[in-house]
Amino acid sequence: MASAPNLQPDAAPEAVVVRFAGDSGDGMQLTGGQFTLSTALAGNDLATFPDFPAEIRAPQGTLFGVSAFQINFGSTAIETAGDAPDVLVAMNPAALKVNLAALKPGGLIIADTGEFSKRNLDKAKYETNPLEDGSLAKWDVLAFDISAMTMESVKPFGLGNKEALRCKNMWTLGLALWMFDRSREPIHAWLKQKFAKSPDLAAANIAALDAGHAYGETAELSGPLRQLHVNPVVTEPGLYRTITGAEAISLGLVAGARLAELPMFFGGYPITPASAILHHLARLKEFDVQTFQAEDEIAAICSAIGASYAGQLGVTSSSGPGIALKGEAMGLAIMTELPLVIVNSQRGGPSTGLPTKTEQSDLYQAVYGRNGDAPMPVIAARSPADAFDCAIEACRIAVGYMTPVMLLTDGYIANAAEPWKVPDPASYKPFPAHFLTERNDGDNLLPYARDEKGARPWIKPGTPGLMHRIGGIEKAQGTGHIDYSPANHQAMTDLRKAKIDGIDVPDQEVCLGETSGKLVLVGWGSTFGPIHQAVRRARRKGRDVSHVHVRNIWPLPQNLGPLLKGFENLLVPEMNTGQFKTVLRDQFLVDARPLTKTSGQPFAIAEIEAAIEAYFDSVEGNEGGEVEANDTQLPSPEAINP
Amino acid sequence: MASAPNLQPDAAPEAVVVRFAGDSGDGMQLTGGQFTLSTALAGNDLATFPDFPAEIRAPQGTLFGVSAFQINFGSTAIETAGDAPDVLVAMNPAALKVNLAALKPGGLIIADTGEFSKRNLDKAKYETNPLEDGSLAKWDVLAFDISAMTMESVKPFGLGNKEALRCKNMWTLGLALWMFDRSREPIHAWLKQKFAKSPDLAAANIAALDAGHAYGETAELSGPLRQLHVNPVVTEPGLYRTITGAEAISLGLVAGARLAELPMFFGGYPITPASAILHHLARLKEFDVQTFQAEDEIAAICSAIGASYAGQLGVTSSSGPGIALKGEAMGLAIMTELPLVIVNSQRGGPSTGLPTKTEQSDLYQAVYGRNGDAPMPVIAARSPADAFDCAIEACRIAVGYMTPVMLLTDGYIANAAEPWKVPDPASYKPFPAHFLTERNDGDNLLPYARDEKGARPWIKPGTPGLMHRIGGIEKAQGTGHIDYSPANHQAMTDLRKAKIDGIDVPDQEVCLGETSGKLVLVGWGSTFGPIHQAVRRARRKGRDVSHVHVRNIWPLPQNLGPLLKGFENLLVPEMNTGQFKTVLRDQFLVDARPLTKTSGQPFAIAEIEAAIEAYFDSVEGNEGGEVEANDTQLPSPEAINP
Amino acid sequence: MNDMTPVQTTIKDWETDQEVRWCPGCGDYAILKAVQRTLPQLGSDPANTVFVSGIGCSSRFPYYMETYGFHTIHGRAPAFVTGIKLANPALDVWMVTGDGDGMSIGGNHTMHILRRNLDVQILLFNNEIYGLTKGQYSPTSRIGTKSPSTPAGSVDRPAQPCAFALGSGARFVARGFDVSKNLPDVLKAAHAHKGAAFVEIFQNCIVYNKDVFNDFAAPKGAEDQQLWLEDGQPMLFAKGTKGLARDVANMTLKVVDVVDGDWQAADVMVHDVKNRALAHMLVELPFGSFPMALGVIYDDPRPAYDAVVAEDLARAREGKTANLAALLAKGQTWTVDGTVQDPV
Amino acid sequence: MNDMTPVQTTIKDWETDQEVRWCPGCGDYAILKAVQRTLPQLGSDPANTVFVSGIGCSSRFPYYMETYGFHTIHGRAPAFVTGIKLANPALDVWMVTGDGDGMSIGGNHTMHILRRNLDVQILLFNNEIYGLTKGQYSPTSRIGTKSPSTPAGSVDRPAQPCAFALGSGARFVARGFDVSKNLPDVLKAAHAHKGAAFVEIFQNCIVYNKDVFNDFAAPKGAEDQQLWLEDGQPMLFAKGTKGLARDVANMTLKVVDVVDGDWQAADVMVHDVKNRALAHMLVELPFGSFPMALGVIYDDPRPAYDAVVAEDLARAREGKTANLAALLAKGQTWTVDGTVQDPV
Numbered sequence A, B: 001m002a003s004a005p006n007l008q009p010d011a012a013p014e015a016v017v018v019r020f021a022g023d024s025g026d027g028m029q030l031t032g033g034q035f036t037l038s039t040a041l042a043g044n045d046l047a048t049f050p051d052f053p054a055e056i057r058a059p060q061g062t063l064f065g066v067s068a069f070q071i072n073f074g075s076t077a078i079e080t081a082g083d084a085p086d087v088l089v090a091m092n093p094a095a096l097k098v099n100l101a102a103l104k105p106g107g108l109i110i111a112d113t114g115e116f117s118k119r120n121l122d123k124a125k126y127e128t129n130p131l132e133d134g135s136l137a138k139w140d141v142l143a144f145d146i147s148a149m150t151m152e153s154v155k156p157f158g159l160g161n162k163e164a165l166r167c168k169n170m171w172t173l174g175l176a177l178w179m180f181d182r183s184r185e186p187i188h189a190w191l192k193q194k195f196a197k198s199p200d201l202a203a204a205n206i207a208a209l210d211a212g213h214a215y216g217e218t219a220e221l222s223g224p225l226r227q228l229h230v231n232p233v234v235t236e237p238g239l240y241r242t243i244t245g246a247e248a249i250s251l252g253l254v255a256g257a258r259l260a261e262l263p264m265f266f267g268g269y270p271i272t273p274a275s276a277i278l279h280h281l282a283r284l285k286e287f288d289v290q291t292f293q294a295e296d297e298i299a300a301i302c303s304a305i306g307a308s309y310a311g312q313l314g315v316t317s318s319s320g321p322g323i324a325l326k327g328e329a330m331g332l333a334i335m336t337e338l339p340l341v342i343v344n345s346q347r348g349g350p351s352t353g354l355p356t357k358t359e360q361s362d363l364y365q366a367v368y369g370r371n372g373d374a375p376m377p378v379i380a381a382r383s384p385a386d387a388f389d390c391a392i393e394a395c396r397i398a399v400g401y402m403t404p405v406m407l408l409t410d411g412y413i414a415n416a417a418e419p420w421k422v423p424d425p426a427s428y429k430p431f432p433a434h435f436l437t438e439r440n441d442g443d444n445l446l447p448y449a450r451d452e453k454g455a456r457p458w459i460k461p462g463t464p465g466l467m468h469r470i471g472g473i474e475k476a477q478g479t480g481h482i483d484y485s486p487a488n489h490q491a492m493t494d495l496r497k498a499k500i501d502g503i504d505v506p507d508q509e510v511c512l513g514e515t516s517g518k519l520v521l522v523g524w525g526s527t528f529g530p531i532h533q534a535v536r537r538a539r540r541k542g543r544d545v546s547h548v549h550v551r552n553i554w555p556l557p558q559n560l561g562p563l564l565k566g567f568e569n570l571l572v573p574e575m576n577t578g579q580f581k582t583v584l585r586d587q588f589l590v591d592a593r594p595l596t597k598t599s600g601q602p603f604a605i606a607e608i609e610a611a612i613e614a615y616f617d618s619v620e621g622n623e624g625g626e627v628e629a630n631d632t633q634l635p636s637p638e639a640i641n642p
Numbered sequence C, D: 001m002n003d004m005t006p007v008q009t010t011i012k013d014w015e016t017d018q019e020v021r022w023c024p025g026c027g028d029y030a031i032l033k034a035v036q037r038t039l040p041q042l043g044s045d046p047a048n049t050v051f052v053s054g055i056g057c058s059s060r061f062p063y064y065m066e067t068y069g070f071h072t073i074h075g076r077a078p079a080f081v082t083g084i085k086l087a088n089p090a091l092d093v094w095m096v097t098g099d100g101d102g103m104s105i106g107g108n109h110t111m112h113i114l115r116r117n118l119d120v121q122i123l124l125f126n127n128e129i130y131g132l133t134k135g136q137y138s139p140t141s142r143i144g145t146k147s148p149s150t151p152a153g154s155v156d157r158p159a160q161p162c163a164f165a166l167g168s169g170a171r172f173v174a175r176g177f178d179v180s181k182n183l184p185d186v187l188k189a190a191h192a193h194k195g196a197a198f199v200e201i202f203q204n205c206i207v208y209n210k211d212v213f214n215d216f217a218a219p220k221g222a223e224d225q226q227l228w229l230e231d232g233q234p235m236l237f238a239k240g241t242k243g244l245a246r247d248v249a250n251m252t253l254k255v256v257d258v259v260d261g262d263w264q265a266a267d268v269m270v271h272d273v274k275n276r277a278l279a280h281m282l283v284e285l286p287f288g289s290f291p292m293a294l295g296v297i298y299d300d301p302r303p304a305y306d307a308v309v310a311e312d313l314a315r316a317r318e319g320k321t322a323n324l325a326a327l328l329a330k331g332q333t334w335t336v337d338g339t340v341q342d343p344v
């Protein structure tokens, strides 16, 4: 296995990337999920990424019916699901065909010969059997009849053919557990609980798991199969779990409402990849959460604004096309100065675009996409775990400053999972909402009076004596009456702007490297992982390069300008045609160069590394540029749903 | 009248500003219109601006029922309706109250004492009669009973009281005609034609007109009333008319469709101040124009896209809040690469904002306001007359590049009128649309093949053999089939961007001053007038300052960057909080400083002049800043309609 | 409506200090007065009352009511109302919209608030025109309406708000007109109905669509064209000289003459506000050959959306404790020393 | 439909080279086949036929039809169709939408295209679920529908597409279901109708809302619950053993038994596709106590919008010459030497 260095038998590799791929029906996501748990228990850091089939129920054995799960785990900090896999488990020809290109040269292929029938080969558009025609020469191939061995192992339990074959994924998992020297107990426990109602199934799956594990032991002696030990990573002690971005945002919103001491009203309309948040919150009613599936995105945001007006924390969520529809209503929330959190799970655009691909191309829309001078805070999550804190921050700003806030995430973060140190809710500082209970100007009520932060009072309908009218027409300072007078509009425009500009945003930190120097990579959102890893690798090679990752897109941290000016060169990697760089250039007049990628794929670490090298070799590309697109990159989830 | 220099009896003033103000019922717009014609006939250059009452039918005599018409005319190029009036005609107390603040110190007030009754004074919230309590000391006042004199003059025609009084405005016009030494014939002719059906009314109005004129002659001997002669301006010979921005855009669209040899489909939904375009086009059906009033803005743009798909020139139009709703559909037009013209008549924002006030605050929305990487050309009209050519340019780009185009105008341009040298349609180069009639790749059809400009072919449904499917999901290069592959999305994103970046935009010219130097004012849209005048005045004082006015907001002219870099300082006056400056700083990394005004009012020349002076005196303000808001500026039209 | 302890108020308590800015003679004035006169009789509490509107002349209504008021954006009032009521079902919410606001841009939200049956009074001021934007024709304008956007007259078939409401699933449909003395009674019935109460109010836009309803809504002289419906009462009009009877063959209605008030003899049908089939016929009666059906046409309550949602929430929360820490630690967890917590 | 000279085609001519990507067993396949089988019988010309859709599983339909096709954005198909037909009334346009696309986000456009009566066939695939976004409940889902967004079951009252269509002013309303052998006949009737033809097609989403229509649409065994309507024929079902008769008192319908096929004796009512009152009753029949009304429920044409608009344009253009130069020089003009041209 010479050419896959980190699979050297005796060396303990720093990180390994494994991809489980099979037919939608083969239960690859389950296999991956359990392998992830065992990996976590083994103390490795990890990142995973699911790769669903494009269709909702694709016909069996077809290319577009392939489902895969990739995990990257290691003994150092892992921040991406990895560029190219070291190991590919292919449960059928289609799975092999679709995922082969991504496999590292010299990587290992584990294939179930039982599924490489003429019929399946045809479905996968293979003329000849790749396992036999030598086309896989540059990889190590381990092909054997997993189907048969599974059947064999579960015979005692007298399952039907179909049911018996369903245990294949556990057999495979067993083999994988052995390969990376993992304990089977947690999986046993999990299976017992999962099939509590049908002990036979539980036993059968366990038998398959053990059989796969046993096969590894016996087969080791010969062939390319070797056992590998990946050392645990040193991490803070504490309670951990894996979490996806969608889960983290949902939980963060719940925590945020808690800290604001408000019930939450979530007005949503299904859209990929945002729906997951609606689904999560719909199950949390007992946390004073109410979810409302509106007739469209406009009604969703308007209902959320209505709820905020009535005294709850209004939240709405969508993706690009749906966010576009909410623009007019955002303006009303800005004009009426009501709190609101708007979550945008970005996907490939424009238009319906690539609903299941990830992209960061809605930043312009978030910062600039409204009629009139309509300033609105924007926050971007860098990772699944980070999304939790970002959601809380969004709630804090919305309630504290009486303003809508846009929270940006994307398809990658929404679906990717990573270990998360379960936080103690008590460790967060509460920011209770205050409601006006009596007139605030002697006998007069001033709905548009302002506190030291520039925020107006929040007045709940139903409060005796505080009746007043608000709306989308320009309001008079203080009274909030309709006022078209020039001086007032000038003043109100300034006040709205000053309020947002003045939000207390934490100072920007440098997440890796010096606070000044030759080159800084400025990122935002889900590019954190690849940028961070690339910068780390470059620094290992002694490059003077730093990584700055911005969470507060608007307003920007006070110290960001001076900080960036301390570097000779700025490179801004984004999954768009260069949107954040516009904000930086406008605000700080710094020569931020874009490093763009719009293939619907996350950056590969290597791509960013290459751009850094290009800079230091000062060849073409020094000025940034665009990443070569290729089809062999980390795929994004493939559920087609626009 | 010492303090109103340009009203010196014998000197021929360079320019004079007159405002006619009265009750909605007093026919001030008519008076203004006719005075405008006579001014044009006298060979003066001019600019006018109407100031409608806030309400649709305000009660008589009330402050919010005042209707005014301002005209600025002179012997040099006139580009704004003027800062402060030299002459104010006030037909009632309310008209005086509302407009007095705007009047130049030492200016002349002409008031109809007949209307200064206790009742009207109360309605205007006057404790005492301003004509008598000396509160008008710093102005020249000419108060006499116009009502009575009008009644007197029309007695012979035995009109009813109400009808007789309606002739007041003609009496006033007569006086104004005399004041500025104008011929009455054209007005006579016009009145005869207007009242062709009731000769008595015609005669009465003419009598009133003549009486007012005669009054001037006799009264001249004594008092502040003097006759003034404003010399004609030297202008190109030819046929002229006055035109508003809304008319110019409508005519420009008609001309554009003609030049493209296409029928026009206009899908609109009423909104102030955009409705006027719908109204104009609805009357031009014989020009192969079809207008469709949709159920909302979304349906309006979607129907226009549908029409473009079917082979017509689709056009849609709205203002801020309506444009916000169109964002998602714009993305579809960008993805399907269909021609479309989107007109945005900007108004004060955010939200419903100030529907009848003017602002330039939708530039961010125009350039950046869509989900995904969705580049779209943006053009901005600088004046009513300019709007005609801009509309043609928008059509040319839309059809030539198969793309939606945004045309920006605003409430000021839409309603303001200026003389327009009627163009010869034949003088414009046609840009006929081409439709694909047969397969463009041998036996294959490639709906997403590209011509040298990067545009795809336009294919009309109904064409035999060219059946194909398009939609909002990412398309494969060439075939246009659904394609989610990374390399394709990267390529298509690049192609869409390159097509727009490559649009042949005319080089930027310097409209006043040198092509390099100390200071350049960079404007766009309706700020042209005040910037131009201010720069002209400053240059007269010997200031090294130039004026660059950008029509092509996106993509920007190729030479704009180098041009701007030739100046030491850039000042960008905008009626927003500084939006265009973002585009300039991002694209050229030049230190463009904003000079902002967001009072819903156009800039006054003096405000920009002051900013230029501030720069040269290099005191505070050098860095631009924000214009002092005050309520005594040129008002924008006041029809309240949101 | 919503349950509340009655509060003593006078008409004055419902007037704001804001100058009313409709055109002199606009039908909106009469409606405003009718509403302000009705609320004290309902014992409503201004502090607990919310008026929500979209955009239009009609939608400026909230500014003139001394209650909580939200003048939102064009056509979306129902969505705001939904959020308000779901957040606080105790509020008494009135929605004011126009034929453009509620039937053109807002038609979809109108449908869904009716379908869901949110507890709110919906007043649609139908003047068959876009007043605020200066007189373009609206979806309810009659064919041939000349307007700035249809100089040669409109060609669209007009929408029928009450038919649309029924088709959308409305459980309360009523009609009135601006200057009608019966308007307060219609408003009271709407308020008494638990759930979405849809009231179409014909309103005279004297500037852009003057007197288009005069055939039945003229201040006087048109009474004979008004069919004022009352539950359990015969459907009589024209001072009892005419009535509506069953046309059995076609399963529809016909006009019959009533001699000396003997309506039984004339087979005049008795109005039943719970008869949905009848409601469909009444809202679609071709005016001219038939009178204009006014008053409460249909009133057959179903559980209100805000109420069922509240129950649903209560059920979901029942017996559950909201332990955030536990929620965060849910699922498969581990501690760095490697023991599993509650494997799922 | 639109007038055209019939073209000879076979089912093959209507199939594209694109791989059909619905879930195996999805009802959409059956509908696709029914449409592809019907078009040759109509003599339709693929080059003159346009399929327009919004977004949803159903809305992917155009990709599988070898015609012109536009897969637009969610809920807006009717607006695109309107632009297409007004630009070129000669095109034969079919619109495909879903219960989410057409009744949720797109409800308003659905109403207005029906109200205006644009000449188009509207096929609404009603699977009572959001298929493409993985199974959230839709506005037509029944109360209690468990879905990712309603884990405890939905509480909204469902919308009724056909009732909504009638309330919106539809002049043609029909129903069918995916695997029904009668579907082609329903499609033909829709195509024959000049104006907006609304067809609700019950469709089985076997993944997220499996077999919810089985009570009347099961491939076999449910025939007795189907009331197939035919103009001029008695409203019989259950193999002629049952029928619908007038409930005169309530002016509605009731189920009666028919003995030995003597439906007259049982007073079974004869279906009249032009009877609007009857249509209202049929689309709202409570299923269970009544059968499901299928086939052409209502068909009473009115002038199509695109046709009247075309006439309106012709009228406006009649005798007028389009002289652009003259248009530009319209109004009060002057030449610099100061003489007025045609003072208005």
Ligand SMILES: Cc1ncc(C[n+]2csc(CCOP(=O)(O)OP(=O)(O)O)c2C)c(N)n1
Binding pocket: B269, B270, B271, B272, B297, B321, B322, B325, B352, B641, B642, C055, C056, C057, C058, C059, C074, C097, C098, C099, C100, C101, C102, C125, C127, C129, C130, C131, C132, C133, C138
């Ligand atoms: C998004 C948006 N589109 C359009 C408008 C312009 N607009 C304001 S009110 C109105 C129609 C009003 O008609 P209606 O609802 O009947 O109210 P009325 O004035 O007749 O009472 C329109 C089109 C707007 N304010 N916002």
Ligand SMILES: Cc1ncc(C[n+]2csc(CCOP(=O)(O)OP(=O)(O)O)c2C)c(N)n1
Binding pocket: A269, A270, A271, A272, A297, A321, A322, A325, A352, A641, A642, D055, D056, D057, D058, D059, D074, D097, D098, D099, D100, D101, D102, D125, D127, D129, D130, D131, D132, D133, D138
């Ligand atoms: C503006 C916008 N909002 C939401 C979506 C997500 N979306 C796509 S299809 C769909 C609903 C589909 O339901 P239906 O119309 O019933 O079609 P089906 O899949 O059931 O055939 C939704 C919500 C979208 N693509 N665009």
Ligand code: SF4
Binding pocket: B056, B057, C021, C022, C023, C025, C026, C027, C028, C057, C058, C127, C131, C132, C204, C205, C206, C207, C208
């Ligand atoms: S325009 Fe019509 S509806 Fe609006 S205020 Fe005037 S009269 Fe009333």
Ligand code: SF4
Binding pocket: A056, A057, D021, D022, D023, D025, D026, D027, D028, D057, D058, D127, D131, D132, D204, D205, D206, D207, D208
């Ligand atoms: S999800 Fe349902 S509707 Fe969509 S393709 Fe699958 S079965 Fe058909």
Ligand SMILES: [Mg+2]
Binding pocket: C056, C098, C099, C100, C125, C126, C127, C128, C129, C130, C131, C138
């Ligand atoms: Mg109206």
Ligand SMILES: [Mg+2]
Binding pocket: D056, D098, D099, D100, D125, D126, D127, D128, D129, D130, D131, D138
């Ligand atoms: Mg559906």
